[in-house]
Amino acid sequence: MKVTIVGGGIGGLATALAFHRRGWRVEVLERAPEFTEIGAGLSIQPNGLRALDQLGLGDALRSGGLGDPLAGIRGANGNWLIRNDVDDLKRRFGQWVTVHRAALVDLLRAELPAEALRPGTNVHVVRPEGTVRHSGGTTDADLVVGADGVHSVTRRSLWPDIPGPRYVGYTTWRFIAPPHPVDGSVETWGRGQRFGHVPMPDGNVYCYLMANAPLNSRTGLERLRARFAGWHDPIPALLDSARADAVRQHDTYELPKLRAYFAGKVALLGDAAHAMTPNLGQGACQALEDAVTLAATVDALGVGAGLSEYDRVRRPRTQLIAHRSRQVGAPAHWAWPPLTALRDAALPRLPSAFFARSVTPAYTWTP
Numbered sequence: 432m433k434v435t436i437v438g439g440g441i442g443g444l445a446t447a448l449a450f451h452r453r454g455w456r457v458e459v460l461e462r463a464p465e466f467t468e469i470g471a472g473l474s475i476q477p478n479g480l481r482a483l484d485q486l487g488l489g490d491a492l493r494s495g496g497l498g499d500p501l502a503g504i505r506g507a508n509g510n511w512l513i514r515n516d517v518d519d520l521k522r523r524f525g526q527w528v529t530v531h532r533a534a535l536v537d538l539l540r541a542e543l544p545a546e547a548l549r550p551g552t553n554v555h556v557v558r559p560e561g562t563v564r565h566s567g568g569t570t571d572a573d574l575v576v577g578a579d580g581v582h583s584v585t586r587r588s589l590w591p592d593i594p595g596p597r598y599v600g601y602t603t604w605r606f607i608a609p610p611h612p613v614d615g616s617v618e619t620w621g622r623g624q625r626f627g628h629v630p631m632p633d634g635n636v637y638c639y640l641m642a643n644a645p646l647n648s649r650t651g652l653e654r655l656r657a658r659f660a661g662w663h664d665p666i667p668a669l670l671d672s673a674r675a676d677a678v679r680q681h682d683t684y685e686l687p688k689l690r691a692y693f694a695g696k697v698a699l700l701g702d703a704a705h706a707m708t709p710n711l712g713q714g715a716c717q718a719l720e721d722a723v724t725l726a727a728t729v730d731a732l733g734v735g736a737g738l739s740e741y742d743r744v745r746r747p748r749t750q751l752i753a754h755r756s757r758q759v760g761a762p763a764h765w766a767w768p769p770l771t772a773l774r775d776a777a778l779p780r781l782p783s784a785f786f787a788r789s790v791t792p793a794y795t796w797t798p
C-alpha cells in the first residue's frame with residue numbers, strides 16, 4: 432500500500448513515519464527545497480509526547496531535557512494574574528519538552544528512507560480518487576494525506592466552496608534568546624499584546640510575542656522593543672538580546688470548521704484540517720495525534736472504514752481544542768483599559784485549579 436503525503440512539516444513527516452512503521456510505502460511531497468522548520472522553539476505537551484512515543488521518538492526528545500509547564504500569567508508590571516502549581520501539573524498530566532523546531536523535524540526525517548522524501552515538489556491539485564498533480568508530474572496512491580498547512584491546496588482542491596483562512600486580528604513573533612535567567616515558563620498580558628518566555632533544556636529561552644495588528648503588517652525588532660518597553664524583567668532584556676534576523680513573524684489564522692476530514696481516498700490533518708490559534712500551544716501536538724491515529728485506523732480497517740473512523744475520532748476533538756484555544760487567549764487581546772482592568776482584577780480570584788481544568792481535555796489524550 433502506498434500513501435502520498437502533501438507537505439513535509441511536523442504533521443506530514445509524523446504521518447509518513449507512522450505509515451512507514453506499519454510497512455506502507457510512503458512519499459512526502461514538499462514544495463520547499465529542503466525539509467526543515469525555520470527558527471524558534473516548540474513546546475510538546477504531554478499529549479504530543481505520548482503521540483511521539485507511538486512513533487518511538489518520545490525518549491529521544493526527553494533525553495535532550497524536559498521542559499516546564501506554564502508557571503502562570505503575569506501583568507505587564509510583573510504581578511501574578513494566574514499562578515500555577517507546576518509540580519501538580521506534572522503529576523496530573525506527565526512530561527513536557529521544549530525543543531528547537533528544526534530538531535524535531537530532523538528527528539522525524541532521519542527515521543524515513545531517503546527515497547520517500549521529495550523536496551522541491553509543489554502540489555497543484557489533489558483529486559478524491561487519490562491522484563496528485565504536482566511540479567514533478569502526477570502521482571497515484573492508495574491514500575493521500577493533505578498535511579500542507581493553513582493555506583492547504585489539498586483542502587481547496589477537495590472543498591473549493593468552503594472559505595479559506597481567516598486572520599484572527601493578532602500577529603505572532605518568535606525567536607530564541609541566548610541563555611538568560613527566567614522564572615520558568617511564563618506569559619505576560621498587557622493591553623492587546625502579550626509576551627511568553629519558555630526556558631529550553633539547552634539554557635536558551637524560547638520567546639513569543641503576540642500583538643493586535645493589521646494583516647500583513649511588517650514590524651521590525653525596534654518597534655517590538657518599543658512596544659514592550661517598561662514591561663517587567665526579563666522582557667526588555669530578552670528583546671534586547673534578540674537578533675533581528677532570528678525573529679520570525681506569523682500572521683495568525685483560523686479555518687472554518689469542516690464537516691469531514693476526508694473525501695474519497697484523501698484525508699486532511701494538522702493545520703490543513705484545523706489550524707488553531709497558538710494560545711494553548713496545541714497545533715503541532717494535535718497534528719502528531721492526527722498522524723498516529725490516522726495510520727492506526729487506516730492500517731487496521733482499510734482505507735474506506737479507516738478514514739471514517741479517523742474522522743469520527745479526530746474531528747470533534749480537534750475542533751473543541753481549536754475553540755478552547757481561541758477562548759483562553761482572547762482576554763490577552765482586549766485593549767480597552769476598563770476591560771483589561773476588570774480582567775486583571777478578576778483573574779487572581781479564579782480557583783487555583785482553573786488552568787489545570789481548562790487544559791485537561793487537551794493534555795489527557797492517550798493513543
Ligand SMILES: Cc1cc2nc3c(=O)[nH]c(=O)nc-3n(C[C@H](O)[C@H](O)[C@H](O)COP(=O)(O)OP(=O)(O)OC[C@H]3O[C@@H](n4cnc5c(N)ncnc54)[C@H](O)[C@@H]3O)c2cc1C
Nearest residue numbers: 438440441442462474554579580701702712713714715716
Ligand atoms: C507562534 C506560534 C507558536 C506555536 N507554538 C506551538 C507549540 O508550542 N506547540 C504546538 O504543539 N504547536 C504550536 N504551534 C502550532 C504549530 O506550529 C502548527 O500547528 C504545526 O507546525 C502545524 O504543522 P503542519 O505540519 O500541520 O503544517 P505546517 O507546519 O504548516 O507544514 C505544512 C508543510 O506543507 C508544505 N506545503 C504547503 N503547501 C504545499 C504544496 N502546495 N505542495 C507541497 N508542499 C506544500 C509547507 O511548505 C510546509 O512544509 C504554534 C504556532 C505558532 C504560529
